[in-house]
Amino acid sequence: MRHLLSAADLDKDQAIRLLDLAEDMSDVNDREIKKLPTLRGKTVVNLFFEDSTRTRISFELAAKRLSADVINFAAKGSSISKGESLKDTAQTLEAMGADAIVLRHSSSGSAHRLAHTDWVGSAIVNAGDGSHEHPTQALLDAMTIRQGSSDNARGKDLSGIKVLIVGDLSHSRVARSNLILLTTLGAEVHVCGPATLAPASLVPAGQVHFLLDEAIKSVNPDVVMMLRVQQERMSASYFPTEREYARIWGLNKSRLALLGEHTQILHPGPMNRGLEIDAASADSKNSMVLNQVRNGVAVRMAVLFTLLSGEVN
Amino acid sequence: MPGNYILSTATTMSGDVLDVIIEGGKVVAGASKGVQHEEIDCTGLVVLPGFVDLHTHLREPGFEQSETVASGSRSAAAGGYTAIHAMANTFPVADTAGVVEQVARLGVDAGLVFVQPIGAVTVGLRGEQLAELGAMAQSKARVRIFSDDGNCVHDPALMRRALEYVKAFGGVVAQHAQEPRLTVNAQMNEGPLATKLGLGGWPAVAEEAIIARDLMLTELTGSRLHVCHVSTAGSVELIRQAKTRGINVTAEVTPHHLLMTEELAAGYDPLYKVNPPLRTSTDVQALRKGLIDGTIDVIATDHAPHPKESKDTDWTSAAFGMVGLETAYSVAQHVLIDSGESNFERLGEVMSSNASRISGLDHQGRYLAPDVPANLTLVDTKKSWTPEPQTQSMSENNPYSGTAMRGRVRHTIYNGEFSYRDYSIMKKAGD
Numbered sequence: 157m158r159h160l161l162s163a164a165d166l167d168k169d170q171a172i173r174l175l176d177l178a179e180d181m182s183d184v185n186d187r188e189i190k191k192l193p194t195l196r197g198k199t200v201v202n203l204f205f206e207d208s209t210r211t212r213i214s215f216e217l218a219a220k221r222l223s224a225d226v227i228n229f230a231a232k233g234s235s236i237s238k239g240e241s242l243k244d245t246a247q248t249l250e251a252m253g254a255d256a257i258v259l260r261h262s263s264s265g266s267a268h269r270l271a272h273t274d275w276v277g278s279a280i281v282n283a284g285d286g287s288h289e290h291p292t293q294a295l296l297d298a299m300t301i302r303q304g305s306s307d308n309a310r311g312k313d314l315s316g317i318k319v320l321i322v323g324d325l326s327h328s329r330v331a332r333s334n335l336i337l338l339t340t341l342g343a344e345v346h347v348c349g350p351a352t353l354a355p356a357s358l359v360p361a362g363q364v365h366f367l368l369d370e371a372i373k374s375v376n377p378d379v380v381m382m383l384r385v386q387q388e389r390m391s392a393s394y395f396p397t398e399r400e401y402a403r404i405w406g407l408n409k410s411r412l413a414l415l416g417e418h419t420q421i422l423h424p425g426p427m428n429r430g431l432e433i434d435a436a437s438a439d440s441k442n443s444m445v446l447n448q449v450r451n452g453v454a455v456r457m458a459v460l461f462t463l464l465s466g467e468v469n
Numbered sequence: 470m471p472g473n474y475i476l477s478t479a480t481t482m483s484g485d486v487l488d489v490i491i492e493g494g495k496v497v498a499g500a501s502k503g504v505q506h507e508e509i510d511c512t513g514l515v516v517l518p519g520f521v522d523l524h525t526h527l528r529e530p531g532f533e534q535s536e537t538v539a540s541g542s543r544s545a546a547a548g549g550y551t552a553i554h555a556m557a558n559t560f561p562v563a564d565t566a567g568v569v570e571q572v573a574r575l576g577v578d579a580g581l582v583f584v585q586p587i588g589a590v591t592v593g594l595r596g597e598q599l600a601e602l603g604a605m606a607q608s609k610a611r612v613r614i615f616s617d618d619g620n621c622v623h624d625p626a627l628m629r630r631a632l633e634y635v636k637a638f639g640g641v642v643a644q645h646a647q648e649p650r651l652t653v654n655a656q657m658n659e660g661p662l663a664t665k666l667g668l669g670g671w672p673a674v675a676e677e678a679i680i681a682r683d684l685m686l687t688e689l690t691g692s693r694l695h696v697c698h699v700s701t702a703g704s705v706e707l708i709r710q711a712k713t714r715g716i717n718v719t720a721e722v723t724p725h726h727l728l729m730t731e732e733l734a735a736g737y738d739p740l741y742k743v744n745p746p747l748r749t750s751t752d753v754q755a756l757r758k759g760l761i762d763g764t765i766d767v768i769a770t771d772h773a774p775h776p777k778e779s780k781d782t783d784w785t786s787a788a789f790g791m792v793g794l795e796t797a798y799s800v801a802q803h804v805l806i807d808s809g810e811s812n813f814e815r816l817g818e819v820m821s822s823n824a825s826r827i828s829g830l831d832h833q834g835r836y837l838a839p840d841v842p843a844n845l846t847l848v849d850t851k852k853s854w855t856p857e858p859q860t861q862s863m864s865e866n867n868p869y870s871g872t873a874m875r876g877r878v879r880h881t882i883y884n885g886e887f888s889y890r891d892y893s894i895m896k897k898a899g900d
Binding site for chain 1: 656660661664665666667669778781784
């Protein structure tokens with residue numbers, strides 16, 4: 157594996173190995189000295205054309221725990237926000253000695269483009285490209301689901317697990333990467349959202365649902381993943397009001413009661429409390445949100461280690 | 470002095486083999502005594518009416534880093550064209566008599582192909598107020614085709630007025646059919662692939678809704694409509710029905726929409742980013758069928774040069790468009806001749822005579838006619854070749870580069886003189 161651009165880059169064995177490696181990395185995070193010397197002398201650049209403090213910090217911490225040097229380059233707001241291209245910025249950073257570029261960009265396919273042109277030779281990690289993919293998010297979600305489903309997670313896949321992803325599927329890179337990776341790992345993935353935001357082609361027939369109550373009843377999911385609602389979708393008439401969205405697609409106390417005792421609730425964050433998820437659900441014992449954050453660092457350590465340590469995956 | 474030539478043993482569109490004799494720039498029935506002719510062996514070459522492109526972006530004035538009238542003329546001559554129509558989306562926009570006359574004059578100066586300017590329908594292509602269509606029609610540039618190409622004349626009242634207004638000049642409105650509200654942030658054909666790639670979809674209905682509306686407005690006004698770059702199966706069907714009803718509509722299809730499909734977007738290479746977008750194989754089949762059965766009248770290139778930096782970027786930031794003048798014939802041969810589905814008479818119609826009729830160019834699209842200077846293209850149907858990225862065009866956004874093609878233009882004769890001869894450009898026709 158030279159790059160991580162899409163969840164589709166991973167077959168089942170590779171995905172399981174990465175998750176197992178992430179479990180090892182997670183153990184490092186529980187030590188008193190949370191650091192490995194593995195990537196000493198390597199340079200990781202976080203190249204963020206979009207604001208995302210959480211993802212950036214997670215990658216930064218992952219690289220630092222592996223002893224890599226880290227540069228954060230926030231393209232937005234700097235002199236290059238307009239004018240200088242992705243190509244020029246990436247080449248500039250590589251000329252300074254970057255070994256890996258962690259790219260967040262608003263344009264779908266930008267990580268793919270960076271990896272498949274002759275612009276740079278660095279390893280590329282897709283940290284979210286437009287509405288396309290966010291593969292490390294899917295890995296951390298898979299790690300969380302696997303931990304919650306089994307006492308000894310190592311070596312296991314997700315077969316038999318039913319996942320319901322709820323919200324704006326059309327524009328969600330989190331949803332796309334999860335659909336691919338969770339399916340690769342053997343899970344049965346259903347989606348639910350307003351028909352304006354739930355394209356039928358994303359999942360096999362019968363796995364798209366338009367109403368959350370009916371979806372919960374018919375799927376009886378082991379995992380419910382709530383996607384963040386973007387304000388601009390409402391102004392573009394994908395749904396009429398926040399109130400109506402929360403009423404039909406929001407996870408709340410009464411829907412929480414419909415879920416199984418051990419059903420995991422995931423959310424990629426940051427949460428719009430009161431919109432797609434209410435406080436009772438977000439703070440319930442079923443909520444895995446903080447596990448996701450913790451696993452995010454471990455998964456990103458595993459990815460950077462795999463891409464930069466020179467070991468064949 | 471126009472030359473005297475014998476194009477010996479050329480093959481005509483109907484398959485006859487004969488000597489085409491040109492004297493004083495015109496085709497004559499027999500060689501005159503006492504006239505010295507240069508004989509060019511045309512054995513195995515098919516002689517066609519010089520091609521006429523209804524849709525060329527020459528970028529001058531304003532965007533001379535992409536193309537100029539001179540470089541676009543060279544590209545046209547190499548593609549077998551003897552007339553091209555320069556789209557109005559220059560800077561300044563070709564929305565006044567002054568600009569269209571400037572473009573026409575630049576064409577005469579280049580001297581390789583007849584450059585017929587297209588005038589903008591609305592001031593600045595903004596879709597708010599009619600441009601001075603009458604002034605452009607009555608200018609030295611003699612504009613008959615009006616288009617806001619790049620933008621759709623989306624206001625139905627304005628479109629109705631434009632259709633009514635051009636009747637006075639024998640004009641036609643060439644519509645870029647794209648409902649803007651249905652194509653906000655559109656990046657590629659809407660469908661499962663766009664969903665997978667996370668790129669904004671450009672739905673077929675955004676084209677078809679405008680075409681349906683415009684056909685009704687054309688019927689209402691008794692005017693004439695030309696539909697630019699038809700790209701969907703539904704559009705072909707709408708136009709087919711309208712023609713059956715007697716509505717005065719013509720339509721064009723681009724070479725790339727006859728050949729390529731949306732799958733080419735999967736690698737996020739903006740070389741394949743074009744507007745309207747590449748569609749599905751169902752659409753390609755419907756477009757080919759429409760071209761063959763007469764629903765679609767013309768192959769028009771929508772030759773759209775862009776500088777390297779406009780394509781050497783991520784997909785969303787990249788410009789829409791691809792060049793196509795030099796490869797259009799090869800695509801036409803592939804679709805009409807090599808497929809076994811049609812013939813050279815039809816190829817001559819869709820590459821030449823229909824376009825000249827739509828634009829009212831009486832000196833173009835005439836096949837071996839004795840009364841006008843000869844405009845002819847000779848093609849080698851068996852020539853296999855692989856286009857390079859770099860062509861006569863100044864821009865390299867050439868999606869055909871590296872693709873093996875069959876059939877190539879060998880000579881182009883413009884106004885009785887060679888503009889392109891043995892795969893080489895003349896400095897000017899006759900030089």
